[in-house]
Amino acid sequence: MAGPGRTAGGFGRSGFSAGARFLLLAVVCVALMILDSREQHLVRVRQALTVVVSPVRVLVDLPFRTWYSMRDTFATRDALITENQQFRRERLTTEGRLQRLAALEAENARLRELLDSTARVGSRALVAEILAVDPDPYQRFSLNRGFVDGVFVGQALIDAQGVVGQVVTVGPFTSEALLITDADSAVPVTVNRNGLRTIAYGTGDSQRLRLQVTNNAPIEEGDLLISSGLGGVFPQGYPVGRVIEVRLRPKQSFAEIFAEPMAALDRDREVLLVWDDDTDGESDPEEAAAASVADGQ
Amino acid sequence: MAARRHWWASVLSLAATLMLAVVPLPDAIAPLRPDWVAVVLLYWSLMAPRHFSLLTAFWMGIALDTLSGALLGQNALALLVVVYLAEKFHLRLRVFPVSQLAITVLLLLGLYEFILFWVDGMADRTVPLIERWLPPFTGTLVWLAMYVLFDHRERAAPARL
Secondary structure (H helix, E strand, C coil), X not given: CHHHHHHHHHCCCHHHHHHHHHHHHHHHHHHHXXXXXXXXXXXXXXXXXXXXXXXXXXXXXXXXXXXHHHHHHCCCHXXXXXXXXXXXXXXXXXXXXXXXXXXXXXXXXXHHHHHCXXXXXXXXXXXXXXXXXXXXXXXXXXXCCCHHHCCCCCCEEECCCCXXXXXXXXXXXXXXXXXXXXXXXXXXXXXXXXXXXXXXXXXXXXCCEEEEXXXXXXXXXXXXXXXXXXXCCCCCCCEEEEEEEEECCCCCCEEEEEEEECCCCCCCCEEEEEECCCCCCCCCXXXXXXXXXXXXC | CHHHHHHHHHHHHHHHHHXXXXXXXXXXXXXXXXXXXXXXXXXXXXXXXXXXXXXXXXXXXXXXXXXXXXXXXXXXXXXXXXXXHHHHCHHHHHCCCHHHHHHHHHHHHHHHHHHHHHHHHHCCCCCCCHHHHCHXXXXXXXXXXHHHHHCHHHHHCXXXX
16 A cells, blocks of 8 residues: 555645544444344344434435325316226225135135144234335335334235235334345245245346246246245235246256236335234224235235 | 534535435436435545545445445445545545546446445345446436536635645
């Protein structure tokens, strides 16, 4: 480092101390990174920092929130009527499906009793809004619910179509979640058609999941992937994705398979936080119904 | 009085920078998002060194890490390196013509992204490469725009150094 040294001589007394400060801070950074990459060491620190930077999040979100609410306020009567009609139609179809579901659920419970296996507990859900904050380049997002609402690390998130992701950091009023398409994410799934178990990895692209199964595994384009509940993070039975591409690689033992997530990951403004147990059975019947519709798919 | 007003302006500009860094963009242009924090800190450290200290760079990096869900210290380290180099060499760099200055900024922003990329690699995190190599270019353009827009005062009074 001859160059910097000479320059430092040129610009006087602060030269050396700047170097020393730089080194000290760099060492702090490296230490933080090492601690943070080992899970759970810095959870508290991250929580505190999340609170500190939350004003930035709220401020960024504010114009978007205002825009949405203005749009809702000044929506024309015609638009509202059309939307209302559409919702009514949707409700009718959903209720039609729910009727069938009630019968199926009863049948399922009977069969499970016959098999002597534990019945599936109902799940509780809470609507959370996604804050309009875009933490590039990772596939993550922030929610407006925190641990005062009972949110916990590892909690699963779904939307009307399927699994969205899981919570990774919880602050008091906000939390951060990892999309299932983040390159760090892995969701245990089964193929709905035949029960083949595998894992859906994120690719960093919000339209693609990657599966690894052997070349001779019975999987084909169009297969629906359902969360298998193994691993304990994602509750069992929610749709995760649909296989869109099967690339067999005869020379290698594993085929490369891509699936498209069912959830509208890049369009959602609201998601459901899911509690899989019913320990505190305070559940909004409508939300629970919505959750179990997704459940029954 | 003037100094006090200056202090507020600095804090506000840093907060605005952080907001720009996380504001949602449409998917099509998201990979073009410049590294706002790095660009703004580089601008200050080249044009008015010691306006912000290394500690500011460190805290801005930590804030960015918290907001973006990066490894804690990742952006902080990259910012520290880039700002340190810029402050170290600012006297030499300032005599460069604009074109060479822009190339230096491009190289520093490239180094910034490389450090992020390298840390991601060490920590087994994958980020699509497209999100890593475009920001230095757009960042340099933003830097040039800032240079053209804001730099009259500094240029008029080179004797301060």
